[in-house]
Amino acid sequence: MNPVRNVLTKVKQRGVHTMKIVFAATKDNAVFCPDCHKEMNKESSFCRYCGAKLRQSEIEAREKRAEEVKVEVLFYGTPKMMPKDILRRREKIVFEARPHMIYTLLAPWLIGAALIPIGIRVIFALVFAGVLIEIIALLVLSLSFVNWRYTIYGLTTDRVIRVRGVIGKDIYQNPLGKIQFYRLKPGFFQRKFHCGDIMISAVGTAIVEPVWKNIKRPREVQRTLRTLVQEIRKENSERA
Numbered sequence: 001m002n003p004v005r006n007v008l009t010k011v012k013q014r015g016v017h018t019m020k021i022v023f024a025a026t027k028d029n030a031v032f033c034p035d036c037h038k039e040m041n042k043e044s045s046f047c048r049y050c051g052a053k054l055r056q057s058e059i060e061a062r063e064k065r066a067e068e069v070k071v072e073v074l075f076y077g078t079p080k081m082m083p084k085d086i087l088r089r090r091e092k093i094v095f096e097a098r099p100h101m102i103y104t105l106l107a108p109w110l111i112g113a114a115l116i117p118i119g120i121r122v123i124f125a126l127v128f129a130g131v132l133i134e135i136i137a138l139l140v141l142s143l144s145f146v147n148w149r150y151t152i153y154g155l156t157t158d159r160v161i162r163v164r165g166v167i168g169k170d171i172y173q174n175p176l177g178k179i180q181f182y183r184l185k186p187g188f189f190q191r192k193f194h195c196g197d198i199m200i201s202a203v204g205t206a207i208v209e210p211v212w213k214n215i216k217r218p219r220e221v222q223r224t225l226r227t228l229v230q231e232i233r234k235e236n237s238e239r240a
Helices: 003-014 056-068 101-123 127-149 188-192 218-239
Strands: 018-024 030-032 039-041 070-076 093-097 151-156 159-164 170-175 179-185 195-202 209-216
Touching (some): 101 127, 127 151, 151 209, 151 218, 159 209, 188 195, 209 218
Antiparallel strands (some): 030 039, 093 151, 159 170, 179 195, 195 209
16 A cells, blocks of 8 residues: 555544655665656666766765655645645645745836836827836736736645646646656756746656746755655555
8 A cells, every 4th residue: 555545544533634754765776867866776877767877976975865864745635725626535735835926926027117117108208108008017017926826836645736827727737656757947047046947747748848837945846756756656666
């Protein structure tokens, strides 16, 4: 049985709403590729999946951390941001988040703020053009905020989720067991704001897309995702 589901059963029996799962990192001969995060042998210099090179110092450092570090995964049962009916039976939320607010809104708000005084100046000469510029400025400000407000990223004990939209919800969901590739891709300016994109692809597809864009604390999120995916893979291999 999935260790996650084991703990979830105990949660229901004890009536506890928030629990902690502790996954001990592997102490065997395995390490993981820094790019695609798939398991590779200690003796390998290159990942057989994506071709990334792994230096010996990285292997030794990862092995040392694997013996000492444990990953803690907190989860809860009632969504705080996502729709209340999105959870399946016995499924729990690990985290919910919106994109980094300042980084996401900075560029459109600077553009909108710059258009406002331009529209005021133009309105004295050409009323219609000035009003049109002001309307565009307000649309840039409001629509960017609405898009940020109604974009929610979620990770559950079973799925990766992204919810977008106000009236018509656009819901992306990918079972953890079908995730074959996930990678952190922080840009130069994203690093300054401590955010980044999590790239994900599913089994049977060649598309790698930024499912979580401008996510806060991306390395922490990536570690949590890796922990859950590895547990699912371990369970599947034991069944096979």
